[in-house]
Amino acid sequence: MNILFTKNFSVTAAQLQALRGTRYTVWASHTDPGHGMLAAADHTFLEPRGLLGDDYAAWLLNACVQHGISLVIPGKERERLASWAGRFEAAGVTLIVPATEATQRHLERKDEFLRDWETDILPIPRWTTFDSLQTFDEAVAALREPGVRLCVKPARGIYASGFRVLLDTPDLKSFLAGELYQMSQAAARELFAQGTAQGDLPTMLLMHTLEGAERSVDCVAWQGELLRAVVRRKSGQGNEGGQQIEDRPDLLEAARQISARYGLSGIFNFQTKDGPDHEGRNRRPNMLEINARASGGLRYSLAAGVNFPLLLLDAATGVLDRAAMPPVQTGLRVAEDKVARVVQGAEATA
Template identity: 60%
Template sequence: MNRPTVYFNKNFSVTSAQIRAMREVGQFETLASHSDPSNVMLHAADHQLTEPRGLLGDAYAEWLLATCRQHRPAVFIVGKEAAAVAPRRADFERLGVRVVVAASRAVLRELDHKDAFLRGWDSSILPIPAWTTFHDLATFDAAVEQLQAHPDWVPGQTRLCLKPARGIYASGFRVLTEGRDLKSFLQGELYQMSHAEARVMFAQAEQAGERLPTMLLMHTLEGAERSVDCVAWEGTLAAAVVRRKPAGQGGQLIEDRPDLLEAARALAQRYRMSGVFNFQTKDDRQRRPHMLEINARASGGLRYSMAAGINFAQLAAELSLGLLRPDQAPRPTTGLVVAEEKSAWVVREAAPSLLTGAAQP
């Protein structure tokens, strides 16, 4: 008897770990597609497809629909261009394909624009840091003045941080300092910038005619940072793993945090989340967690949470097919310090031109 197939389209590298974990269970066949034939997620799957390069939006959604029409997977766990696939869900499901996409197109766009997300956030779930936006030097200066006048500002203690309103991982994130110091330089600190350096950079951009994207300026919270990896179906949380980086250790701590599990349930319901998603929090000086952002996708650190016993993609597939109810999902093991091990994989033999150093076409 043939096993049902779960299809993963182009996505971040952590997808390979999800595929391997699913293959270990053996309940599903796995199919993966990517535009780079050497990408590790392809070689983690039972079957592979090469995607055409450069397809975006509706054209990419059409290619995905044609791929599902040909290969007939039981479940499609959406990666790239989720916002283009979400409104076409019925087209896929007419083929008998269950689509796992984190939220509706409108919600995906809201979460992708962090200023829109923060503006619409329900602070009864979790508080958020003081924040505002800027888009040039003048509005940057005004934003600094506004946040320094905020009631939560403590002179000499509170710092500001900035980042683009749209972006992934830590791209463009900087904590503003009063100046550079030798210690941070020698330690290779990558995420600090002096207030003066920021002003010079924004001024030079204006002089060069470069347009800043919408930027966020926020109070920097100095407490523990957590990442919460979740899996849900149609607004009901099935499982969540809370992880924190312990001070002075290389791993991450899997915590038992009922308060953050309750927050996960509330936001899953609020945004009607399905599949794997993540949110980030940071504590203030009173150790109260604040919401920073929600990522409508698997996080880059999902492997840490998987070590706590949650097979996220497997759960998402089972939930989508009705093989499992959210209340039947396993509970993670907490109280663990987990570490990530990097591995190398042979993906193919090198082309002769690579061996000779010849130019690539």
């Protein structure tokens, strides 16, 4: 069976590698001929640059028919592609998207997601939004509490882009130590003043910074049913000490409820951070965000004995034996090693 992974982040290569030796023939497409996804696939073809929305969906459908693709796991334009599932199905191609277009966009808009979130599943830190220097100052005044640091991040974004913990004053030690995710409130005000004046400041979140452990939960679900979830606790700077695979029934239950609540199909991830519990200790997980896509750290969770893409494909094709799914290996400390590969055989010229 020919399975296609379309243009996505470089970490997708780990999913393709996990499918080697299975009954699936893995195809990958990308606009960059040197991308790691293509190096990890059995068969490849290039995507045209610049296609978006319905134009991209129409091109992809034609490409799938041309190459005999039976099932597609899209990266690029997966939100819009959700509305094309029927047209792909009519052409004999199964399209796996995490949820409806509306649900995917809802999860991407972190302000909308937090407003709608059911805190009985997991609590959330205090937060608000701002979109100008004036509303930033108002937000800071509303959320400021003794002993609590504030942080900012865009309401729409991926990974840690735009995330910063705000300091009352510039801190030389933090700067020299390479603390990339901290900035002074004065520097933040200067940036937001510029954005206000130029009219390009996006909707931003201002939140209480939780000081406990940070976790990432990688999940695979099918039609709202959680198949497996791996809870990994992050370490300090750059995860130099690796990440710990934990046994957390409470977060597995949260994963089950998230899968059902949003009707998710595919590999997804949610992030938590510990805040004060009833005893004032930082050990109560709070929800930060849900990403309806595979995380950048999925390789850590793959090392816990869960073949995420294989479970997903077997569920989608109706051959998954739920009783035979391997258990999650917990209690592990997992590290990631970077490797080099040759992209071109000949030396590049200027």
